[in-house]
Amino acid sequence: MGLHRKVLIGNFAVAEAVKLARVDVVAAYPITPQTLIVERIADMVERGELKAKYIRVESEHSALAAVYGAALGGARVFTATSSHGLLYMYEVVWWAAYSKAPIVMGLVTRVIGPPWNIHSDHHDILSVRDSGWIVAMAENVQEAFDLTIQAFRIAEDKRVLQPMMVGLDAFTLSHTAEPLDVPDQSDVDAFLPPREPLPFVMDPAKPFAMGNLGPDEWTMELRWTVWRSLERAKHVIKEVDREYAKKVNGREYGGLVERYRLDDAKYVAITWGAWSGDAKEAVDKLRDEGVPIGLLRIRFARPFPREELLEVASGAKAIVVVDRAVSMGLDGVFSTEVRSVLSGRVPVKSVVAGIGGVDTSYRDFVNIFKRFVDEYEKGETQEWIVPEWYMPWFKG
Amino acid sequence: MWFRYSASHVRDPLKEAEEDLELFRKRMLSPPMEGAAGPTGTWRIMKPVIHEDKCVKCGMCWLYCPENVVSWEPGRVPSIDMTYCKGCGVCASVCPRKAIEMVVEEV
Numbered sequence: 001m002g003l004h005r006k007v008l009i010g011n012f013a014v015a016e017a018v019k020l021a022r023v024d025v026v027a028a029y030p031i032t033p034q035t036l037i038v039e040r041i042a043d044m045v046e047r048g049e050l051k052a053k054y055i056r057v058e059s060e061h062s063a064l065a066a067v068y069g070a071a072l073g074g075a076r077v078f079t080a081t082s083s084h085g086l087l088y089m090y091e092v093v094w095w096a097a098y099s100k101a102p103i104v105m106g107l108v109t110r111v112i113g114p115p116w117n118i119h120s121d122h123h124d125i126l127s128v129r130d131s132g133w134i135v136a137m138a139e140n141v142q143e144a145f146d147l148t149i150q151a152f153r154i155a156e157d158k159r160v161l162q163p164m165m166v167g168l169d170a171f172t173l174s175h176t177a178e179p180l181d182v183p184d185q186s187d188v189d190a191f192l193p194p195r196e197p198l199p200f201v202m203d204p205a206k207p208f209a210m211g212n213l214g215p216d217e218w219t220m221e222l223r224w225t226v227w228r229s230l231e232r233a234k235h236v237i238k239e240v241d242r243e244y245a246k247k248v249n250g251r252e253y254g255g256l257v258e259r260y261r262l263d264d265a266k267y268v269a270i271t272w273g274a275w276s277g278d279a280k281e282a283v284d285k286l287r288d289e290g291v292p293i294g295l296l297r298i299r300f301a302r303p304f305p306r307e308e309l310l311e312v313a314s315g316a317k318a319i320v321v322v323d324r325a326v327s328m329g330l331d332g333v334f335s336t337e338v339r340s341v342l343s344g345r346v347p348v349k350s351v352v353a354g355i356g357g358v359d360t361s362y363r364d365f366v367n368i369f370k371r372f373v374d375e376y377e378k379g380e381t382q383e384w385i386v387p388e389w390y391m392p393w394f395k396g
Numbered sequence: 397m398w399f400r401y402s403a404s405h406v407r408d409p410l411k412e413a414e415e416d417l418e419l420f421r422k423r424m425l426s427p428p429m430e431g432a433a434g435p436t437g438t439w440r441i442m443k444p445v446i447h448e449d450k451c452v453k454c455g456m457c458w459l460y461c462p463e464n465v466v467s468w469e470p471g472r473v474p475s476i477d478m479t480y481c482k483g484c485g486v487c488a489s490v491c492p493r494k495a496i497e498m499v500v501e502e503v
């Protein structure tokens with residue numbers, strides 16, 4: 001196992017991973033803050049470092065449609081986008097998932113306008129949560145890199161065969177240089193063999209129609225196969241995580257979730273994405289003060305870590321979910337999911353923060369966690385069903 | 397009739413995946429065949445009627461029919477397979493001699 005230490009911004013790290021994965025076809029349309037990923041890949045193709053077909057397109061809709069077609073033709077494919085770009089792809093997002101096309105997409109999370117805002121919140125990536133994509137998000141540059149390589153293995157696995165999205169927060173990761181361990185090509189090759197032509201390959205020599213009109217029952221049966229693939233994917237994700245650690249770079253992340261100081265935790269905080277690093281610091285601070293709190297970092301939004309959450313919650317007195325995306329008219333996005341899985345087993349407080357990319361530091365997490373513990377200990381949990389918006393600068 | 401499947405129901409992941417893929421391909425892919433989308437003739441409320449006296453045998457209706465149900469050879473008046481003709485009227489619309497008339501379907 002050979003590792004080379006580099007210093008790269010998140011976007012270049014993802015491009016490096018795509019190169020090592022030996023993709024065949026890339027199509028993308030530029031959008032800040034994602035652009036540097038596909039610019040770097042275009043460079044690699046131009047210089048002959050990556051033997052791939054780079055298709056220039058006139059929109060994100062076409063970008064995803066192009067890699068979708070290439071994936072159905074048997075190619076290993078990649079695209080990347082952000083925010084409005086993803087929304088413009090939305091039609092093809094669903095087609096890809098329902099066609100079991102193992103596409104890998106880099107998604108640099110960015111606010112959806114208006115107003116124009118290029119910073120990070122999580123509404124874009126979570127807008128695909130019901131579609132059948134596997135949806136993961138990195139905490140740091142190394143994880144964005146590792147997840148991108150793993151994504152090809154997970155998406156293309158026979159037991160899965162669904163597209164996968166790797167999320168990384170705008171600027172916090174996409175444009176921030178961090179030390180990165182880059183493996184040897186031979187280690188990646190051993191971990192990631194060429195793609196098998198599954199679930200089927202379009203071939204003009206043997207023509208057939210795909211997704212033709214049929215009885216409604218057929219549609220429901222097809223959705224059932226997608227449902228089953230996502231459930232099986234949970235096993236594959238864990239297996240791939242372990243194997244990657246063994247064969248490629250020694251890092252095992254914990255599968256669908258990362259457990260941080262949870263062993264004896266009575267209070268559990270839940271986050272996902274880059275700010276989980278700040279949340280961990282806040283956990284350390286509270287631990288120093290004697291508060292038994294830990295963090296469950298969600299790595300995969302889909303498939304959702306139902307089983308892991310139930311297990312962690314079984315020893316918890318109370319849970320706080322800090323969300324960077326809101327389901328308007330209901331709750332924070334992950335709060336709805338956590339509440340739905342737990343069905344009232346454990347009291348859950350929902351906090352909405354960092355919307356619009358508002359900077360949220362470890363001090364903010366300390367505030368949020370302390371108030372949560374305090375409310376629980378005083379028995380003031382009646383209103384927890386309604387999310388609390390955290391806006392320390394705002395006078396109302 | 398009632399089905400439930402989660403990560404903890406998985407027994408033999410490869411075998412279960414094979415079953416899913418088989419079902420997926422069966423429901424998703426159709427080879428070229430007559431009537432792949434069922435008897436689309438039942439959709440029809442208007443039917444195309446070719447007036448042979450006006451027809452100049454140009455084949456435009458054959459070229460444009462979205463259901464591929466017009467049979468035509470150069471020099472011949474085309475004929476239409478009414479089992480699958482869905483009555484859309486494209487043929488009547490493209491016919492340069494207005495030789496195709498759309499007539500209300502009698503049941």
Ligand code: SF4
Nearest residue numbers: 461481482484485487
């Ligand atoms: S009505 Fe439509 S389906 Fe029928 S023959 Fe004309 S073009 Fe074809």
Ligand code: SF4
Nearest residue numbers: 451452454455457491
């Ligand atoms: S388009 Fe009209 S004129 Fe031409 S072959 Fe068809 S019916 Fe005849």
